[in-house]
Amino acid sequence: MTAKKPISNPENYLKDIRRKTRRIFTAEQKILIVMEALRAETSIAELCRKHAIQESTFYKWNKEFIEAGKKQLSGDTLRQATSEEVSQLREENRKLKETVADLVIRYDIVKKSLEILE
Structure with a gap:
């Protein structure tokens, strides 16, 4: 009871x-x-x-x-973005920043290797 x-x-x-x-x-x-x-x-x-x-x-x-x-x-x-949309945009932004950082590093490597060859 x-x-x-x-x-x-x-x-x-x-x-x-x-x-x-x-x-x-x-x-x-x-x-x-x-x-x-x-x-x-x-x-x-x-x-x-x-x-x-x-x-x-x-x-x-x-x-x-x-x-x-x-x-x-x-x-x-x-228009108010939903929290899910905000989360997706933040994740996409993070991936784009990583891609840009990776490309900058590769550019620097290629540039230095070309300077060595000259």
Whole structure:
């Protein structure tokens, strides 16, 4: 048998349950909710109740949506490289540096051997 942890505080217990059951919205879901609000068919409060989110959460998503749109329209966006891409580029850079170093050494050897023959 496993021993159950005693409940120290009912408020903490409820917070723990809420934390473990918190819904995670995808970017697409957030965009759809913000777009639904932009259509202005329902009030923000009603929309938040429908999707079971806090109004502050909605307004945060709305602000992020607007800011991302501004950046895109002004051409102020840079593509973020993934860590895998960065690792691959670093490895390729390392190999190229080794190749250049090897070629420089070979060049020096050939140059010195030609100087000896002269």
